[in-house]
Amino acid sequence: MLQNKGFRFFSITTVCIWLGVFALLPNMALFLVSFLDRTDTSFFIPVLTLDNYLRLFAPAFIRILLKSLALACVSTLTCLILGYPFAYLLARSNRRVRPWLFLLVIIPFWTNSLVRTYAIFTILQNNGVLNTLFNRLGLVEGNFSLMYTNFSVFMGLTYTLLPFMILPLYASIEKLNLRLLEAAKDLGAGPVRSFLHVTLPLTLPGIAAGSILVFLPSLSLFYVPEILGGINYRLLGSFIQYNFSKGANWPVGAAASTVLTLLLLLMAVFYRLAGRNEREGGAAALSAPGGQTAPARVERG
Amino acid sequence: MGLERLNPAGTAPGEKQVESRGGPILEMRGVSKNYGSTIALHDVNLHVANGEFLTLLGPSGCGKTTILRLFSGFETPTRGELLLNGQVINDIVPEKRKLNTVFQNYALFPHMTVRENVAFGLRMQKRPKDEINRRVREALHMVHLENLADRRPAQLSGGQQQRVAIARAVINNPLVLLLDEPFSALDFKLRKQMQFEIKHLQRQLGITFVFVTHDQEEAFAMSDRVVVMNEGYIEQIGTPKEIYEEPESLFVARFVGEINILEGVILEVQENNSYLAEVEGVVFPLRTRREFARGEKVRVLLRPEDIKIYHAHEVSAPSRFLQGRINESVYKGATVDVSITLDNGTKIQSAEFFNEDDADISYNAGERVSVSWVAGWEVVLDHAAE
Numbered sequence: 001m002l003q004n005k006g007f008r009f010f011s012i013t014t015v016c017i018w019l020g021v022f023a024l025l026p027n028m029a030l031f032l033v034s035f036l037d038r039t040d041t042s043f044f045i046p047v048l049t050l051d052n053y054l055r056l057f058a059p060a061f062i063r064i065l066l067k068s069l070a071l072a073c074v075s076t077l078t079c080l081i082l083g084y085p086f087a088y089l090l091a092r093s094n095r096r097v098r099p100w101l102f103l104l105v106i107i108p109f110w111t112n113s114l115v116r117t118y119a120i121f122t123i124l125q126n127n128g129v130l131n132t133l134f135n136r137l138g139l140v141e142g143n144f145s146l147m148y149t150n151f152s153v154f155m156g157l158t159y160t161l162l163p164f165m166i167l168p169l170y171a172s173i174e175k176l177n178l179r180l181l182e183a184a185k186d187l188g189a190g191p192v193r194s195f196l197h198v199t200l201p202l203t204l205p206g207i208a209a210g211s212i213l214v215f216l217p218s219l220s221l222f223y224v225p226e227i228l229g230g231i232n233y234r235l236l237g238s239f240i241q242y243n244f245s246k247g248a249n250w251p252v253g254a255a256a257s258t259v260l261t262l263l264l265l266l267m268a269v270f271y272r273l274a275g276r277n278e279r280e281g282g283a284a285a286l287s288a289p290g291g292q293t294a295p296a297r298v299e300r301g
Numbered sequence: 302m303g304l305e306r307l308n309p310a311g312t313a314p315g316e317k318q319v320e321s322r323g324g325p326i327l328e329m330r331g332v333s334k335n336y337g338s339t340i341a342l343h344d345v346n347l348h349v350a351n352g353e354f355l356t357l358l359g360p361s362g363c364g365k366t367t368i369l370r371l372f373s374g375f376e377t378p379t380r381g382e383l384l385l386n387g388q389v390i391n392d393i394v395p396e397k398r399k400l401n402t403v404f405q406n407y408a409l410f411p412h413m414t415v416r417e418n419v420a421f422g423l424r425m426q427k428r429p430k431d432e433i434n435r436r437v438r439e440a441l442h443m444v445h446l447e448n449l450a451d452r453r454p455a456q457l458s459g460g461q462q463q464r465v466a467i468a469r470a471v472i473n474n475p476l477v478l479l480l481d482e483p484f485s486a487l488d489f490k491l492r493k494q495m496q497f498e499i500k501h502l503q504r505q506l507g508i509t510f511v512f513v514t515h516d517q518e519e520a521f522a523m524s525d526r527v528v529v530m531n532e533g534y535i536e537q538i539g540t541p542k543e544i545y546e547e548p549e550s551l552f553v554a555r556f557v558g559e560i561n562i563l564e565g566v567i568l569e570v571q572e573n574n575s576y577l578a579e580v581e582g583v584v585f586p587l588r589t590r591r592e593f594a595r596g597e598k599v600r601v602l603l604r605p606e607d608i609k610i611y612h613a614h615e616v617s618a619p620s621r622f623l624q625g626r627i628n629e630s631v632y633k634g635a636t637v638d639v640s641i642t643l644d645n646g647t648k649i650q651s652a653e654f655f656n657e658d659d660a661d662i663s664y665n666a667g668e669r670v671s672v673s674w675v676a677g678w679e680v681v682l683d684h685a686a687e
Contacts, residue, residue: 188396
């Protein structure tokens with residue numbers, strides 16, 4: 001018992017210190033820096049200012065923010081549309097096939113993501129795989145390149161983040177009780193309506209989790225837009241990265257980073273609200289003793 | 302294999318009487334179902350009369366749930382035809398069949414309220430809103446759940462969830478209601494109460510019920526007819542009384558209660574279905590509808606409550622009784638259960654009811670007794686029958 005207590009104290013303290021030093025402290029520092037001024041010679045000086053946030057209202061940054069949000073939305077939606085059927089297949093496939101399908105999702109994880117991003121580069125570039133293929137098929141004459149466009153960045157984000165959509169979706173579809181789908185059929189719902197009325201609402205937590213896991217990184221991944229979008233292509237993530245490196249404007253980078261964190265918090269709240277429907281039932285039944293005695297009375301009566 | 306097995310539907314004596322209420326609403330013609338190399342159903346023929354309460358009874362894996370799932374359309378038969386109201390429904394998808402199911406463990410939609418669960422079928426039929434509201438109210442009233450309409454299934458007790466499942470199914474006015482072991486998750490007392498309520502509901506609605514259970518008591522308490530199944534075959538179809546009192550096979554006899562099985566040989570064929578036979582070494586008169594020849598080996602089946610026990614001093618001609626010793630006598634309240642070992646080693650189980658006229662039904666272990674049975678209540682089966 002005592003030993004157990006000691007272990008608990010030790011492990012929880014370690015985690016707390018770890019998170020404090022490597023997550024909380026840097027974030028606090030970042031938050032602080034976002035309110036500080038800078039000079040040409042030092043990254044920041046201890047002068048409080050709101051200038052950094054005001055600079056984020058500049059049309060240039062607004063454009064970057066909107067473009068980032070739009071690309072993140074499109075990537076998330078594409079991942080959802082591609083990922084849902086695959087996750088469904090994965091969850092419903094028989095035991096022999098399932099590990100192989102899983103492997104298809106997991107292999108990319110074992111490959112360095114920079115390497116994978118360069119792979120897309122070789123596919124989309126001038127005289128690349130796609131170009132050659134289209135030429136061979138006679139669809140297109142001559143050379144073309146899809147690189148350094150919104151499309152190439154979108155491809156990179158979607159490809160990189162697809163597994164993060166598939167795995168939570170798989171988890172929630174796999175949990176779905178098949179009897180419920182039979183019940184829907186039994187009550188006259190065809191395939192489309194039993195999907196809309198039963199499968200979709202019951203896998204909503206998976207959809208929400210997957211969407212967040214794709215949406216946030218697609219805002220903040222900086223190497224994908226840099227490699228596939230080109231040196232001057234800016235998304236929120238690469239904007240932050242630029243300000244901390246070449247741009248050498250820490251306070252503005254910190255302010256943009258804080259905006260990103262706020263977006264994350266907003267989505268976390270949204271996720272909790274979406275998941276509430278599921279939990280409400282069980283929680284209310286547990287917390288309301290009246291809810292338990294009333295039924296008993298009905299049964300006796 | 303008994304003759305009855307080959308023609309199971311035709312020989313049930315109760316069928317005529319029940320079918321006079323109307324033609325078969327559900328029918329299986331020569332239906333087989335294989336899962337890979339395992340055969341779940343062997344060439345089953347079954348008629349379900351309109352308005353009856355039919356129970357499929359058997360141990361797990363006997364094929365009773367398969368029959369239900371074939372009717373509801375979640376399984377397709379390997380061979381044979383399924384008919385609903387005279388029409389072949391083999392190729393009709395589940396959502397288009399005028400049948401509804403009460404699932405084992407209910408399968409209520411957890412993200413919907415009780416009201417939304419019950420309204421689901423009508424919404425799928427795209428009924429007008431006020432008709433849905435009215436019918437949902439009526440259905441909830443019928444199962445006494447009006448004041449829980451806005452709860453989620455997780456906030457209800459097992460019995461209440463059961464009622465929601467029933468309301469959700471019957472609101473669609475199905476031609477037949479299929480119930481798949483609906484009480485298996487309920488405790489004993491609630492189960493008894495739900496049995497009563499379901500039976501009452503069935504009479505009130507006049508809908509045909511096909512009920513699946515492995516509990517013979519439940520089957521007897523609720524059904525007009527019982528179909529006893531074993532390993533994909535129908536063993537016997539009949540009223541609960543017929544199944545209990547005139548089992549057509551050893552399996553049925555054993556499955557629907559305790560039974561004593563005695564070995565015998567026909568000595569003499571008499572008139573009016575009467576025989577003289579040597580049973581466990583003693584000569585007894587037997588009566589049976591079945592035909593036997595002289596010298597044929599038979600089995601005599603006796604329910605414990607049909608056994609009569611006499612103290613040694615009550616019997617004047619002991620040679621006309623089976624002789625044995627009391628093993629044990631257990632007081633059960635309404636009955637005294639007595640186990641006896643006959644002198645040739647055969648064990649007999651008896652259940653004696655308390656009777657004003659015969660107060661002396663207490664026996665001491667080891668006491669010598671004479672045993673016979675209520676004449677004419679024996680069931681005589683071919684020795685070869687399983």
